[in-house]
Amino acid sequence: MTTQVEYWRWTESRYTNPEVDWRKASTITAGIDVGSVSSKAAVMADNEILAYGLMRTGSNSPDSALNAINRAIEGTGLTMKDIKFIVGTGYGRINIPFAGKAITEIACHARGANYIWGPVVRTILDMGGQDCKAIHCDEKGKVTAFLMNDKCAAGTGRGMEVFADLLQVPITQVGEMSLQVDKEPPPVSSTCVVFAKSEGIGLLRQGWSKNMVLAAYCSAMAHRVVTLLERIGMEKEFVLTGGISKNIGVVSRLEKELGIQAVPLPKDQKFDPQLAGAIGGALFARDLLAKSRKAF
Amino acid sequence: MLSRLGRFFVLSTSYIANYGYADGSGEYYVSIDSEKCNACGECIPACPMHIFQVEEDDYGDMAAVVKESHRKSLKYVCAPCKPTSGVRNLPCQKACKPGAIVHSW
Known part of the structure; x- marks a missing residue:
C-alpha cells in the first residue's frame, strides 16, 4: 500500500508563555478565530498572551473552535470555566456557541497587529x-x-x-x-x-x-x-x-x-503572525468584560 | 462644546468600508464612509436591488453596509443603474444626503 502525501498539510501547533502565571491574573479572556482553513485560539491573562493553539478547521465551526481552544489551554491547568469571556471572529464566528460576542476579523486583525507590532502599524x-x-x-x-x-x-x-x-x-x-x-x-x-x-x-x-x-x-x-x-x-x-x-x-x-520592507516582528516576540485575529479577539473580550463589570 | 466633543469622537472612529471585489474583469467596490454616514437609512428604499442595510459595527456605532449576500455580485447587481451610455444620478448616491456612498466603477 502506498501512502498518500498531502502537500498542503501544515503542522498544527500550540504555545504557552512561560513568563505568565494565570493564577495571579484577575481576568482571563480568549479570542477564537475560526478561519476557512485554520482555527486559532488565543488566551489572555490580563494584558499578556498566556497561550495559543493553531489547528486546522474541520467541516464544523463549533467543533473547530472547541478544538482550537482545547489545544490552547492544554497543559496550562486552565479549564474553559476559568475563561471569563470569549470573542469569536473569522469566517465561522457566528457558529461558536460559547463565544459571548462575534466581531469581524477585520477589526480583530487590526487590534491584534497593533498588539503584536505596536502602535506604529498603519x-x-x-x-x-x-x-x-x-x-x-x-x-x-x-x-x-x-x-x-x-x-x-x-x-x-x-x-x-x-x-x-x-x-x-x-x-x-x-x-x-x-x-x-x-x-x-x-x-x-x-x-x-x-x-x-x-x-x-x-x-x-x-x-x-x-x-x-x-x-x-x-x-x-x-x-x-x-x-x-x-x-x-x-x-x-x-x-x-x-x-x-x-x-x-x-x-x-x-x-x-x-519598495517597502514590512515591519519586522519584535525580537522577543514568539507569536505566530497567523494568530493576529485571535489575539485581537482576546483583546476585545478583555475590554468588553471590563465594560460589563463597570456597568454592574 | 459637547457637540464639538461629539464630532471629535465620530472622527476618531471613522473608517471607509469597501464592499465588493476585484476579479479578472475589473474592480467593483461600493465604499461607505462611516464618518459621513449618519445611519439614516435613506439608501435602503432608494436602491432598486435592496443591497443596503443599517447595522451596528464592531465599535458599537450604527452605519449603512452592503448586505453580505450582494458583496460578491456587485458588478451584476448594480448593472441596471449603470447603462453603457453613461452613469448618471445613481439612486443610492442621490438618496444619501451626506454623500457617504462611492462606487469604484
Whole structure:
C-alpha cells in the first residue's frame, strides 16, 4: 500500500508563555478565530498572551473552535470555566456557541497587529486561507479603511495549496524553494487559480524547474495583492498577517514590488503572525468584560 | 462644546468600508464612509436591488453596509443603474444626503 502525501498539510501547533502565571491574573479572556482553513485560539491573562493553539478547521465551526481552544489551554491547568469571556471572529464566528460576542476579523486583525507590532502599524495585509484583506488602522488599532476580497482564490492560501499539490512540494517549503532560482521568471499571467494551474502545467512541460514555477506563482500572488493595498492607502508601516505571511517567497516579492520592507516582528516576540485575529479577539473580550463589570 | 466633543469622537472612529471585489474583469467596490454616514437609512428604499442595510459595527456605532449576500455580485447587481451610455444620478448616491456612498466603477 502506498501512502498518500498531502502537500498542503501544515503542522498544527500550540504555545504557552512561560513568563505568565494565570493564577495571579484577575481576568482571563480568549479570542477564537475560526478561519476557512485554520482555527486559532488565543488566551489572555490580563494584558499578556498566556497561550495559543493553531489547528486546522474541520467541516464544523463549533467543533473547530472547541478544538482550537482545547489545544490552547492544554497543559496550562486552565479549564474553559476559568475563561471569563470569549470573542469569536473569522469566517465561522457566528457558529461558536460559547463565544459571548462575534466581531469581524477585520477589526480583530487590526487590534491584534497593533498588539503584536505596536502602535506604529498603519497598513495590514491579511492573506488568509480563502480571502485577502487589506486594512488601514490608526495608532490604537482601530480600523480606518478596509477592503476584503473573498470572491476569488487568487492571492490566498487555497491558491498556494493548489500549486503545492501540483508540484508535490510541502506547502511550508514553497517560499524557500521559490527563491532558489537563478533568474526571476515572469509571473504566471492567469488571475484565476484554475487557469493558473493549467499555465503551471504548461510551464513544466516547457522544461521549467519546480522552483521556477513556484517563483512565477509567488510573484503573481504578490502582484495581485498590491492593488488591494493601494486602494485602502499604503503606508510604510506595513505588516502581513495570515498564513501566507509565513511564505518568504510571496513576502519578499511583495516587498520588492511595493519598495517597502514590512515591519519586522519584535525580537522577543514568539507569536505566530497567523494568530493576529485571535489575539485581537482576546483583546476585545478583555475590554468588553471590563465594560460589563463597570456597568454592574 | 459637547457637540464639538461629539464630532471629535465620530472622527476618531471613522473608517471607509469597501464592499465588493476585484476579479479578472475589473474592480467593483461600493465604499461607505462611516464618518459621513449618519445611519439614516435613506439608501435602503432608494436602491432598486435592496443591497443596503443599517447595522451596528464592531465599535458599537450604527452605519449603512452592503448586505453580505450582494458583496460578491456587485458588478451584476448594480448593472441596471449603470447603462453603457453613461452613469448618471445613481439612486443610492442621490438618496444619501451626506454623500457617504462611492462606487469604484
